[in-house]
Amino acid sequence: NAGVTQTPKFQVLKTGQSMTLQCAQDMNHNSMYWYRQDPGMGLRLIYYSASEGTTDKGEVPNGYNVSRLNKREFSLRLESAAPSQTSVYFCASSPTLQGNYGYTFGSGTRLTVV
Amino acid sequence: GDSVTQMEGPVTLSEEAFLTINCTYTATGYPSLFWYVQYPGEGLQLLLKATKADDKGSNKGFEATYRKETTSFHLEKGSVQVSDSAVYFCALAYDKVIFGPGTSLSVIP
Numbered sequence: 001n002a003g004v005t006q007t008p009k010f011q012v013l014k015t016g017q018s019m020t021l022q023c024a025q026d027m028n029h030n031s032m033y034w035y036r037q038d039p040g041m042g043l044r045l046i047y048y049s050a051s052e053g054t055t056d057k058g059e060v061p062n063g064y065n066v067s068r069l070n071k072r073e074f075s076l077r078l079e080s081a082a083p084s085q086t087s088v089y090f091c092a093s094s095p096t097l098q099g100n101y102g103y104t105f106g107s108g109t110r111l112t113v114v
Numbered sequence: 115g116d117s118v119t120q121m122e123g124p125v126t127l128s129e130e131a132f133l134t135i136n137c138t139y140t141a142t143g144y145p146s147l148f149w150y151v152q153y154p155g156e157g158l159q160l161l162l163k164a165t166k167a168d169d170k171g172s173n174k175g176f177e178a179t180y181r182k183e184t185t186s187f188h189l190e191k192g193s194v195q196v197s198d199s200a201v202y203f204c205a206l207a208y209d210k211v212i213f214g215p216g217t218s219l220s221v222i223p
Contacts, residue, residue, distance in 0.1 A: 004157075042215045043158075043203075090157050099211035100146040100165070105157035 002026055006091050006106035013081045013113045021076040021109050023091030029104070031097045032074035034058075034066060036087040037108075043090070049074055050097040081113045116141045118214035120204050126220045127194055135189040135217050137178075137204035145206040147171075147180050147187040152201045152216070161189075161202070194221045 007022045025032065034046040045058030049068040063085060065077045074093075078085060088110050092103040121136040139147065146165045150158040162171030167182035176191045187204060199221045204214040 043213045092158075094211075098209055099207040102148055102160040102163055102207075103150075103158070103211065105150075105159065107157045 004091055004093055004104050004106035006089075006109050008109060009107065010110050011112070013078075013111065015082060015113060017081050018077065018079050019081065020078075021089055021091075021111075022073070023075065023106060024073045025091075025093040025104070026072065027093060027095075027104060028071070029093035029095050030071070031094045031099075032068065033092045033094070033103070034064075034074070034076045035090045035092065036060065037090060038087050046076065046089075048097075081111075083113045085111065086113045087111060116145070116206060116208060116210075116212050118204050118206055118212050120202075120214040120217050122217070123201075124218040124220060126222065129196055129221055129223050130193045131221075133189070133191040133194045133198070133219070135202055135204075135219070137187045137189065137214060139185050139187065139204075139206050139212075141185075141206055141208055143208045144182075145208040147178070148205040148207065149176070149178055149187070149189050150203040150205060150213075152203065154200070158203060194219075196221050196223055 004025045030051045033048040035043045044060045047066040049055045052071045091106040095101045117140045148163045149161040151161045152158045162173040164171040164180035170179045178189045201216045201218045203216045
């Protein structure tokens with residue numbers, strides 16, 4: 001099925017551990033995004049990649065790094081996890097950076113940091 | 115800056131009731147407008163969109179009309195079902211995408 005695939009779906013980390021969230025899309029989209037969703041906070045943009053080879057900070061980049069590995073893949077890394085990073089993480093892709101064709105979202109990674 | 119405002123939830127309706135979820139926006143240019151739906155435990159899905167004034171987006175019985183004069187894009191459905199229970203997000207796209215806070219809808223049998 002065409003779309004955005006995120007792995008893993010669930011993860012529990014201890015404070016200070018590191019991990020990488022994987023995202024891949026097969027729609028030949030240029031732009032990719034990482035959001036976090038927290039109760040009462042809506043969707044907040046962490047990082048985005050306008051096109052292969054470029055990445056930029058969003059609203060809440062602290063504590064995260066990203067890699068646009070190729071046109072298909074965009075990973076999010078937590079170097080030293082903190083309880084404040086407990087959240088649901090969504091990857092999205094779009095043909096254009098402006099998002100005027102709409103986003104396609106993955107099904108999310110539910111991360112708990114203890 | 116650009117922004118999206120949605121009606122506060124949660125909204126609870128009986129099956130077959132009429133649904134309206136209000137959405138208004140502020141934008142410096144002429145954005146495209148969207149409604150996304152998020153079912154429990156899933157990611158957001160694009161429900162419908164409109165790209166210019168007076169356009170009507172529609173999908174799965176839901177409709178929304180781009181009203182430039184009132185800067186609104188209200189979501190409507192004539193007869194909701196239990197399966198429509200979800201969180202609905204209004205969004206605009208101009209030089210970037212801005213999401214509203216979401217409105218939770220529960221439909222009871």
